[in-house]
Amino acid sequence: MPTFTHFASLFLMLLFTPSLTQAQDSAANKFIIRGQVQDAAGTAVAFANVALYTASDSTLAKVETTGDDGLFRIVDVPGNTYDLVVTYIGAPELRMPGIRVDRDVDVEVLQLSPAGVELAEATVTARRALVEVKPDRTVFNVEGTINAVGNSGLDLLRKAPGVTVDNNDNINVLSRSGVLLYVDGRRMPLSGADLATYLRNLNAEEIDRIDIITNPGARYEAEGNAGIIDIRLKKAEDEGANGSVSVNGSQGRYSQGNVTANGNYRNRWINVFGSAGYANSQWYNVTGLENYQNSLLLDQVVFNSSVNSSPNYRIGADFSVGEKHTLGFLASGRYNDNTGYVRDDVDIFNLATGVETVDSTLAARTDNDSDRSQNAYNLNYRYLPGEGQTLNVDLDFGRYRNDALSEQVNAYTNAAGSPLSSIYYYFDTPIDIDIYTAKADYERTLWGGTLSAGGKFSRVMTENTFLFYDVHPGAPSERTLDEQLSNRFDYTENVYAGYLSYQGKWSDRWQFTAGLRAEITDAEGELMPFLEELREPPVELNYVSFFPNAGLTYSLDAQKGNTLNLAYGRRINRPDYNVLNPFREQISQLTYERGNPFLRPEIVDNLELGYTHAYRYNFKLGYSSTSNQITRLIGPDNEDPRAGYISWDNLASQRVISFNASAPMQLQEKWNLYVNASASHLYNQADYGDGAVIDVKAFTYSFFVQNTINLPWNLVAEIGGYFSGPGVWGGVLRYNEQGALNLGLQRKFLNDQLNVKLSANDILFTSGWTGTSEFNGLRTVGYGNWDSRRVALSLSYSFGNQQVKSRNRRTGLEKEAERLGDGE
Numbered sequence: 001m002p003t004f005t006h007f008a009s010l011f012l013m014l015l016f017t018p019s020l021t022q023a024q025d026s027a028a029n030k031f032i033i034r035g036q037v038q039d040a041a042g043t044a045v046a047f048a049n050v051a052l053y054t055a056s057d058s059t060l061a062k063v064e065t066t067g068d069d070g071l072f073r074i075v076d077v078p079g080n081t082y083d084l085v086v087t088y089i090g091a092p093e094l095r096m097p098g099i100r101v102d103r104d105v106d107v108e109v110l111q112l113s114p115a116g117v118e119l120a121e122a123t124v125t126a127r128r129a130l131v132e133v134k135p136d137r138t139v140f141n142v143e144g145t146i147n148a149v150g151n152s153g154l155d156l157l158r159k160a161p162g163v164t165v166d167n168n169d170n171i172n173v174l175s176r177s178g179v180l181l182y183v184d185g186r187r188m189p190l191s192g193a194d195l196a197t198y199l200r201n202l203n204a205e206e207i208d209r210i211d212i213i214t215n216p217g218a219r220y221e222a223e224g225n226a227g228i229i230d231i232r233l234k235k236a237e238d239e240g241a242n243g244s245v246s247v248n249g250s251q252g253r254y255s256q257g258n259v260t261a262n263g264n265y266r267n268r269w270i271n272v273f274g275s276a277g278y279a280n281s282q283w284y285n286v287t288g289l290e291n292y293q294n295s296l297l298l299d300q301v302v303f304n305s306s307v308n309s310s311p312n313y314r315i316g317a318d319f320s321v322g323e324k325h326t327l328g329f330l331a332s333g334r335y336n337d338n339t340g341y342v343r344d345d346v347d348i349f350n351l352a353t354g355v356e357t358v359d360s361t362l363a364a365r366t367d368n369d370s371d372r373s374q375n376a377y378n379l380n381y382r383y384l385p386g387e388g389q390t391l392n393v394d395l396d397f398g399r400y401r402n403d404a405l406s407e408q409v410n411a412y413t414n415a416a417g418s419p420l421s422s423i424y425y426y427f428d429t430p431i432d433i434d435i436y437t438a439k440a441d442y443e444r445t446l447w448g449g450t451l452s453a454g455g456k457f458s459r460v461m462t463e464n465t466f467l468f469y470d471v472h473p474g475a476p477s478e479r480t481l482d483e484q485l486s487n488r489f490d491y492t493e494n495v496y497a498g499y500l501s502y503q504g505k506w507s508d509r510w511q512f513t514a515g516l517r518a519e520i521t522d523a524e525g526e527l528m529p530f531l532e533e534l535r536e537p538p539v540e541l542n543y544v545s546f547f548p549n550a551g552l553t554y555s556l557d558a559q560k561g562n563t564l565n566l567a568y569g570r571r572i573n574r575p576d577y578n579v580l581n582p583f584r585e586q587i588s589q590l591t592y593e594r595g596n597p598f599l600r601p602e603i604v605d606n607l608e609l610g611y612t613h614a615y616r617y618n619f620k621l622g623y624s625s626t627s628n629q630i631t632r633l634i635g636p637d638n639e640d641p642r643a644g645y646i647s648w649d650n651l652a653s654q655r656v657i658s659f660n661a662s663a664p665m666q667l668q669e670k671w672n673l674y675v676n677a678s679a680s681h682l683y684n685q686a687d688y689g690d691g692a693v694i695d696v697k698a699f700t701y702s703f704f705v706q707n708t709i710n711l712p713w714n715l716v717a718e719i720g721g722y723f724s725g726p727g728v729w730g731g732v733l734r735y736n737e738q739g740a741l742n743l744g745l746q747r748k749f750l751n752d753q754l755n756v757k758l759s760a761n762d763i764l765f766t767s768g769w770t771g772t773s774e775f776n777g778l779r780t781v782g783y784g785n786w787d788s789r790r791v792a793l794s795l796s797y798s799f800g801n802q803q804v805k806s807r808n809r810r811t812g813l814e815k816e817a818e819r820l821g822d823g824e
Contacts (some may be wrong), residue, residue, distance in 0.1 A: 033074040033099070035107035037066050037086055044070030045112065047561060047614045048088040055081040055098060062669055077101055086110055138662075140210040153202035153231060155761070155788075160210055163229070164702065164724060170632075172729075173214060173227055176604070176624055176656055180223050182230040184330075186376065186396060187221065197336060197372065200308070203258045203279055205246050205794065208234045214622070215549070215569045215608055218499040218515025219441065219452055222547040222572045227606075233314065234262065234275070241265045242800030248757075250792035256281035263800075274315040282307045285786035292779040294641040297349040297356075302587060306340030306368075318380075328380040336372040341365065344588040348642060360420065363411045364588030370404035388445030393438075400433040407471075410589040423589060424471035426479050432463040449504025452515075456497045464489040466583040483530035489581050489597070493523040493574075501549075511553040519545050519572070525580055525597050539580075539597045545572055565610040575599040575630055579648045593646040600650050602628040622658040629654040629684070631731035635692070635776040644778055651686040651694060651731055670710035678702045684731055692776040698734065700727030718744035718759075733780075735771035740764070740788065755796045762788040 037045045050072045052062040066072045086094040171179045211230040243263035262275035284305040291298040316330035344364040376398040383391040406427040412420040439456035468486045469479035501515025525539040549569035556562040586592035604626040611619045629651035637643035658680035679701040686694040706720035723739035744759040768785030
């Protein structure tokens with residue numbers, strides 16, 4: 001298991017890697033390039049990046065930053081031909097190609113152009129940083145990073161700044177649970193094991209970026225206490241026809257592989273795009289638990305292995321109808337065929353005897369076969385009624401199906417290994433979810449700012465069936481439905497929402513935003529047992545909630561990019577559909593999980609103070625207070641003294657104080673470093689009576705580091721990793737430190753059309769977890785790991801028109817591109 005020494009060595013390696021890229025002199029003579037950078041109004045621009053690339057192979061030769069007067073001076077430049085590139089936040093990139101350096105060169109004034117203005121010798125292009133911190137979100141730019149190769153969507157979230165994934169694959173942001181997951185701006189109605197399965201089968205090569213929105217405005221749904229994680233899939237933006245094909249495979253304990261193809265055709269009036277892929281993978285995880293309860297010790301090891309095949313598709317089109325109207329549609333789907341097994345071995349010790357010897361053993365084996373299908377459809381209409389006005393209407397329908405069959409045998413033996421008994425079960429647990437949404441958003445410029453208003457209706461219908469069969473040991477095909485333990489749970493939820501918000505400014509230094517969202521929730525959950533005496537009254541919820549938000553931004557120094565930002569927002573987290581389900585889902589006869597249909601929604605108030613220095617160094621201090629925090633608890637069973645179960649309940653309160661800092665740095669000419677650090681203090685409180693009390697305080701911290709190094713022969717290397725200190729998952733599980741070290745290498749061929757990437761993830765195998773939990777008479781000491789140490793190879797080939805200059809899109813095609821609706 002990981003130790004502190006492992007992690008100390010890991011991060012010393014990351015932070016102090018010696019430079020591998022000392023530039024070699026290509027000529028004896030060295031020269032100077034000087035000039036000044038100004039904005040469109042002729043004002044000197046401070047802290048702009050001025051980079052010099054060798055024209056023949058596009059390798060970075062030198063980089064400097066302009067001073068307060070906008071002047072720059074690049075010294076010791078060997079004689080050669082170069083491309084000079086100027087970048088500055090908020091302005092298009094400026095490129096001067098083909099500068100011949102055989103003497104000192106003065107390029108005089110380089111004027112950054114506003115969007116829509118062309119320079120005769122300048123070309124506007126797009127280049128993104130690994131992580132961008134904006135006032136309302138952190139953007140994790142995944143596309144093109146080497147260490148994303150061979151990873152799944154779940155793996156990438158483990159690497160994302162401020163994001164952690166706990167031992168049960170629950171996602172947390174800045175130590176706050178209750179994250180709402182979106183894909184391409186649309187909510188995914190999955191949670192728990194279904195969400196983890198979806199993310200495991202989402203190939204990193206399909207992902208463009210991940211938006212982490214910690215304090216969403218009134219326009220966004222109020223759901224999600226920790227905010228929203230929006231996974232944006234790749235979508236070509238170039239005019240003309242283009243596409244790409246990528247194949248990648250990885251090997252850990254088991255092998256994984258996938259192939260993806262996508263294409264795009266775009267002109268002034270139409271944009272048609274599509275993609276298709278297929279993934280096949282095998283994975284495992286193992287969990288070890290020592291459970292102390294009722295004078296017993298249960299030493300348990302659970303091994304879970306699964307084989308998945310997953311085809312997927314995505315197709316859409318946007319049509320510009322005249323000058324003011326755009327129609328679009330989008331259809332996407334993913335099918336997952338999953339087979340696997342769970343092996344649960346439990347040695348039972350009777351501590352009351354004073355002798356630590358095995359009293360009996362349970363060996364439980366469960367074979368699973370499940371089919372998951374997810375299909376979503378969208379119709380979009382965009383109307384531009386006048387200057388500065390936009391009306392956007394979306395109609396969505398999503399259908400999610402999960403058919404799952406399981407066979408389980410529980411075999412008991414005594415201390416000598418002789419059989420005692422065997423108990424057989426069979427489970428049939430289909431889940432159907434249908435979601436209908438309709439929303440309209442209107443924006444217009446008003447009083448020098450932007451007024452936004454809109455409404456949304458959503459209807460969610462879930463049908464959960466749990467059929468529990470007893471199986472005759474001598475005749476596996478003979479099954480008897482256990483009507484005592486079988487039932488059906490239906491849940492219907494209607495949410496009616498409306499919002500109003502305004503974003504404006506009092507002066508060039510002061511900007512503000514304010515909004516209010518109101519939601520009416522009408523929900524009913526009904527448990528329908530097979531035995532009438534087990535019927536309970538339906539769970540009915542009907543409430544009105546208001547969610548204000550406000551933000552204030554002050555520019556300390558506009559030229560140097562120093563700003564302060566203060567933001568407040570209130571959010572709600574309704575229970576996931578799976579945790580409302582009261583069915584008893586069992587890993588073995590002694591370990592099971594059940595939902596709680598009486599869970600109350602949790603409400604959180606978030607306050608964040610941010611500071612940005614020189615447009616690149618970002619710091620954020622946050623405070624959140626949550627009432628009725630929904631949490632996962634582990635406790636002893638009331639009927640069987642050997643058994644334990646996982647349940648869900650509301651904490652009385654949770655308070656979190658958090659801090660986050662991010663810094664992109666250029667250590668040497670060809671060595672870029674990105675560092676993101678987070679720290680938080682969490683306090684959980686609850687009292688369920690009869691001594692079941694939660695009073696947990698914890699401090700945790702984490703680091704994310706990524707080195708990008710340009711090597712000879714056009715190679716690019718990445719050395720990255722993360723480290724997470726001790727903390728708390730759920731209500732009471734205290735975990736220890738964990739982390740991972742990742743390596744990657746990339747080279748492009750055939751005029752950059754063929755991209756080859758090689759990566760190694762978690763090479764020290766330190767991403768596993770260890771921890772302890774104490775609650776209501778049950779003390780658990782545990783560990784877990786999965787198939788995280790992997791080597792991956794990826795080949796991607798792009799064809800068609802890949803080099804359209806974005807300056808053209810920003811001039812003649814800008815409005816058409818906006819009307820086509822790129823989903824941003």
